[in-house]
Amino acid sequence: MRGQGGVVLQRGLRLALCWLLAVLSWPHVATAAPQPERAREHARMLVEDVGPRSAGSPALAEAERRVLAIFGALGLAVEQVAVGHLETPPVAVAGREVVPAHVMDLPHDHTLLVRLPDSGGATEPAILFMAHLDTVDGSPGAVDDAAAVGVLLELTRALLETPSRPHPVMIAITAAEEPGLGGARALAASLRPDEVAFAVSLDLIGRPGPLAQNGLSRLLGRGLLQRLAAAAKTASVAIEAPLTHQVVSRLLPQLERSDHGAFTERGIPAMHLFHRGPGHIDLAYHSADDVLARVDADAQRDALAFVHALALDPAPLRPDDDAPATFVPIAGATLVRDLWLRLLELAALVVVVFALHRARRREGPREGRSLGALAWIAAVLVTWVAAVAIEQLGDRLSAHPQPWIHTPGRASVPWLLAVAAALLAVAPRWYRDGRARAALPVAIVAAAIPGAALLWFGIVEMAWVPLSMALALAAMAFTSRAQRSAIFLALAMLPAWAIVDPLRLREASYHGFLGRTVPFSVILAVVFLPIAIAWLHVIVLWRPPRVVHRAAAIVAALAILGALGGAAFTRPACAGDDFVARGLACERGAAVAPGVRTTP
Secondary structure: OHHHHHHHHHHHHHHHHHHHHHHHOOOOHHHHOOOHHHHHHHHHHHHHHHOOOEOOOHHHHHHHHHHHHHHHHOOOOOEEEEEEEEEEOOEEEOOEEEEOOEEEEEEEEEEEEEEEOOOOOOOOOEEEEEEEOOEOOOOOOHHHHHHHHHHHHHHHHHHHOOOOOOOOEEEEEEOOOOOOOHHHHHHHHHOOHHHEEEEEEEOOOOOOOOEEEEOOOOOOOHHHHHHHHHHHHHHOOOEEOOHHHHHHHHHOHHHOOOOOHHHHOOOOOEEEEEEOOHHHOOOOOOOOOOOHHHOOHHHHHHHHHHHHHHHHOOOOOOOOOOOOEEEEOOOOOEEEEHHHHHHHHHHHHHHHHHHHHHHHHOOOOOOOHHHHHHHHHHHHHHHHHHHHHHHHHHHHHHOOOOHHHHOHHHHHHHHHHHHHHHHHHHHHHHOHHHHHHHHHHHHHHHHHHHHHHHHHOOOHHHHHHHHHHHHHHHHHHHOOOHHHHHHHHHHHHHHHHHHOOHHHHHHHHHOOOOOOOOOHHHHHHHHHHHHHHHHHHHHHHHOOOHHHHHHHHHHHHHHHHHHHHHHHHOOOOOOHHHHHHHHHHHHHOOOOOOOOOOOO
């Protein structure tokens, strides 16, 4: 028995050893993995060997030949789709033309398309990856968009050497993106709608930071969004999906200005991957400064790993679950069904209504309370109007229409401090007869109305922001202690700060969504109006001594003088006329090359 046991043990060890050797020697595992250094070399070739390659130029033709040679070395047949003559219609928002009509005639520029069948030999429906080869005049186009082209060329090689591909894949290196998505539009017109299940554009790749998901229109349901989240998890890549970008992509898909827009306008699910980078704006965009050194190796590697995981995900390309869903900014980007968001927002409204009822019961004597609330609201409005007038005076002193946009975080401090201190200084007038208690319901309603309106119009991805402010203010109705009310007021300020986040404001200005003459105090007044009204409730519960009110008046005056002094003696990052002409791109110094912006 012992001898037989020894033989069995030896056989088991031999089988285990054979299995281990087989795993270690399994073909294609090492070679199938994408190699980031190859992607960077492809980008280097385009940026440094070819250089600027605008639409219709000999340099773009040379870049096409080099890409054709790379595909040819992989043994792939390449379809060349000529841009030809294209007339792009104007883009209008609310009846106002924001992008003019454009005509391009580029018979010698081509989109280069290769098809990789799945393991069963099928070539459709496919997932399509795109990156554009052209640049604006004078720009080497490293981040825009050689780094992305390098990613897709290396992705092609890695997928070819992968033993099993769950889905057909198309790789397109497009032309004439900068003049108006010419190559992508020609490609979309050449394909049948059922050939492409999902299109992904890589544009502005290589700046440090999370990989941003853009262009998430209503064509992308929960199933496809889950695919994006799964790819990020598989590749260990941090992603983000800015709420403002999601809202614009859902409500105004016609504004998509990268190659995915050519497929979105045809009803094909499509999205855009890009890196926002530090500060969320790229001052070297469309300029001679867009060189290879700006391409962060880790960011390019993350983009490559993400699209590799996206291509090899075995989940269906046309999932059954097409329910609306939203990436909320929790732990980077957490996917939540719109139905759950809607239910949570409705529950928040119910709590707010209950809190309003409770607050009205605690208001005290009815006599004079409405008049007191109206008087306080008038005081708040007058204070903000005075802030706007003072800011306009400061702008004249600085000869700049919007000096605050260069440092919005620093600029917000004196205005918020001045308003809060001024209201504290005049608050004793509302101490008597319980008149101040009527201010809290008004503050709650002021915060809840924008959230309810967004919810009514189905913009559930944003409605929770003002409703969370309303909830925090509503909690003040359940306490009579100044300390707790102050805590709830501070919590209510968190969503307000999220709205006026300096990076978000600068990004909105850079991409043209914020007028170049809008006073900062107007933005602060709109966002912080409910906070300012509720501030009286905290003051009345606190009942500070008179010396505090006098000190507050001094602080308000000093804050106003500081704001005026800063406007008069602080030199903005660029001159006012330069800012009017070029927006925040003026901070870079040299002129920016012409072209069409590709991010919303």
